[in-house]
Amino acid sequence: xxxxxxxxxxxxxxxxxxxxxxxxxxxxxxxxxxxxxxxxxxxxxxxxxxxxxxxxxxxxxxxxxxxxxxxxxxxxxxxxxxxxxxxxxxxxxxxxxxxxxxxxxxxxxxxxxxxxxxxxxxxxxxxxxxxxxxxxxxxxxxxxxxxxxxxxxxxxxxxxxxxxxxxxxxxxxxxxxxxxxxxxxxxxxxxxxxxxxxxxxxxxxxxxxxxxxxxxxxxxxxxxxxxxxxxxxxxxxxxxxxxxxxxxxxxxxxxxxxxxxxxxxxxxxxxxxxxxxxxxxxxxxxxxxxxxxxxxxxxxxxxxxxxxxxxxxxxxxxxxxxxxxxxxxxxxxxxxxxxxxxxxxxxxxxxxxxxxxxxxxxxxxxxxxxxxxxxxxxxxxxxxxxxxxxxxxxxxxxxxxxxxxxxxxxxxxxxxxxxxxxxxx
Amino acid sequence: xxxxxxxxxxxxxxxxxxxxxxxxxxxxxxxxxxxxxxxxxxxxxxxxxxxxxxxxxxxxxxxxxxxxxxxxxxxxxxxxxxxxxxxxxxxx
Numbered sequence: 001x002x003x004x005x006x007x008x009x010x011x012x013x014x015x016x017x018x019x020x021x022x023x024x025x026x027x028x029x030x031x032x033x034x035x036x037x038x039x040x041x042x043x044x045x046x047x048x049x050x051x052x053x054x055x056x057x058x059x060x061x062x063x064x065x066x067x068x069x070x071x072x073x074x075x076x077x078x079x080x081x082x083x084x085x086x087x088x089x090x091x092x093x094x095x096x097x098x099x100x101x102x103x104x105x106x107x108x109x110x111x112x113x114x115x116x117x118x119x120x121x122x123x124x125x126x127x128x129x130x131x132x133x134x135x136x137x138x139x140x141x142x143x144x145x146x147x148x149x150x151x152x153x154x155x156x157x158x159x160x161x162x163x164x165x166x167x168x169x170x171x172x173x174x175x176x177x178x179x180x181x182x183x184x185x186x187x188x189x190x191x192x193x194x195x196x197x198x199x200x201x202x203x204x205x206x207x208x209x210x211x212x213x214x215x216x217x218x219x220x221x222x223x224x225x226x227x228x229x230x231x232x233x234x235x236x237x238x239x240x241x242x243x244x245x246x247x248x249x250x251x252x253x254x255x256x257x258x259x260x261x262x263x264x265x266x267x268x269x270x271x272x273x274x275x276x277x278x279x280x281x282x283x284x285x286x287x288x289x290x291x292x293x294x295x296x297x298x299x300x301x302x303x304x305x306x307x308x309x310x311x312x313x314x315x316x317x318x319x320x321x322x323x324x325x326x327x328x329x330x331x332x333x334x335x336x337x338x339x340x341x342x343x344x345x346x347x348x349x350x351x352x353x354x355x356x357x358x359x360x361x362x363x364x365x366x367x368x369x370x371x372x373x374x375x376x377x378x379x380x381x382x383x384x385x386x387x388x389x390x391x392x393x394x395x396x397x398x399x400x401x402x403x404x405x406x407x408x409x410x411x412x413x414x415x416x417x418x419x420x421x422x423x424x425x
Numbered sequence: 426x427x428x429x430x431x432x433x434x435x436x437x438x439x440x441x442x443x444x445x446x447x448x449x450x451x452x453x454x455x456x457x458x459x460x461x462x463x464x465x466x467x468x469x470x471x472x473x474x475x476x477x478x479x480x481x482x483x484x485x486x487x488x489x490x491x492x493x494x495x496x497x498x499x500x501x502x503x504x505x506x507x508x509x510x511x512x513x514x515x516x517x
Contacts, residue, residue, distance in 0.1 A: 049502075051502065053494055053501055053502075186486070189484040255471070255472050258468055258469050259472075261466070262466060262469070278504070278511050279499075279502065280503065281502075283504035283505070284514070285514070286514050286515070288515075289514065289516065289517050290513060290516055290517075291444060292514075294514075295440075296446055298443075299445060299446035302445065304451070308455060310445060311436070311445065312462060314442050315435075315459070315463075324470075325466060325469065328469035328470065331472050332469060332472045334475040334476075334477040335473065335475045338475065370458070370461050
């Protein structure tokens with residue numbers, strides 16, 4: 001069963017001798033997180049034989065906590081995609097319905113937990129890549145506040161946006177895994193003292209009495225009716241438990257997808273410049289000059305979506321276009337952050353459907369990249385504003401999982417964990 | 426159809442800047458897709474200028490030698506190396 005779903009790029013077990021909170025737990029690790037001595041491909045032909053000489057900080061912390069790593073989970077190439085179909089190792093199938101995508105880019109990680117191939121998993125979220133597959137596979141996924149979790153050893157796609165985050169069957173277990181990986185790291189200067197000695201797991205007490213939940217109208221309006229119906233039923237359930245809901249407006253989010261893609265592509269074009277086939281990765285050979293060799297390595301090693309984003313990012317940063325695209329995108333990013341700050345003066349958390357659509361069928365979404373980018377509308381604002389968010393199963397529509405997203409203020413992980421645990425009641 | 430027009434030569438130029446070889450089919454496909462995507466990005470023109478007050482903190486550590494990868498480890502993924510160095514293609 002699991003082999004058919006194509007969950008792992010590399011299925012190998014790394015045991016830990018340590019005794020800790022994750023002893024006896026199995027964890028799947030997304031294949032863009034470095035594991036010493038264990039192949040780490042980023043879902044790309046470019047790195048199909050790359051073996052990291054060191055562990056990412058989060059992998060070190062998993063091992064110290066006693067976890068058993070059971071494999072490297074499939075993903076969209078370099079995290080660029082929302083369906084796990086851009087992987088050079090083939091698409092992962094959704095365990096809930098194998099004709100459908102598991103979401104992405106951390107689709108293998110979410111599917112591993114949904115299929116019971118691992119108790120827990122790590123993914124990465126640059127514009128929704130943990131929350132999207134959590135929603136589509138019917139599991140819990142957390143995108144931490146920027147700086148809560150070390151990115152040391154994560155192969156970078158868009159540094160200013162991405163965070164490593166946990167997947168689990170329940171909110172409490174996801175929070176437990178977050179407690180293990182969170183906290184400052186001397187090897188990542190963007191990490192923060194928040195998260196040292198955290199205890200997010202004990203916040204999963206389901207107590208939402210008196211909690212105020214804002215619902216941004218802009219993040220509900222465009223969604224599929226069946227998704228909205230399930231979302232609203234979950235909200236009513238929270239109200240029945242004593243929470244208060246109120247509509248809020250985030251005017252800026254209408255520009256979030258554009259801003260996100262301009263910034264992510266620009267950062268990608270710079271980050272992926274390192275793949276020249278000399279120090280690691282597919283070699284372009286030694287014929288001709290270095291420019292020709294590098295361009296050959298990259299033609300051969302990168303798939304279509306990666307080329308598309310690297311080229312568009314190069315375009316957005318090139319002479320004459322920088323102010324039009326990149327600078328305006330930074331303005332939009334600041335605008336989105338201000339909008340969220342204003343909303344959190346009125347409410348404790350914000351709620352929306354995680355994804356505006358139900359999981360699409362395999363092969364349905366690849367022909368039109370722009371249409372696929374638009375399905376990230378509800379997740380990317382969170383990354384632009386550096387905020388924490390969680391996706392928790394809200395119920396089903398036509399037998400398919402629907403995720404509810406809860407967004408908190410910076411380092412408000414306890415609040416979103418508490419609110420999400422009430423959704424499970 | 427679109428406000429922002431991109432032609433095949435521009436796609437080839439950007440591909441050269443990014444050091445990515447493209448075949449003719451890819452150029453054709455990207456030319457059409459880039460027009461759509463860049464037209465969509467044009468909505469950023471409507472974004473107001475935003476004043477940001479970012480608090481910046483110096484996070485640099487003292488410049489001290491720490492343990493790092495060994496030469497052997499650093500070279501372990503290189504396609505070719507010579508005398509303990511990476512071997513790259515000719516510069517020109």
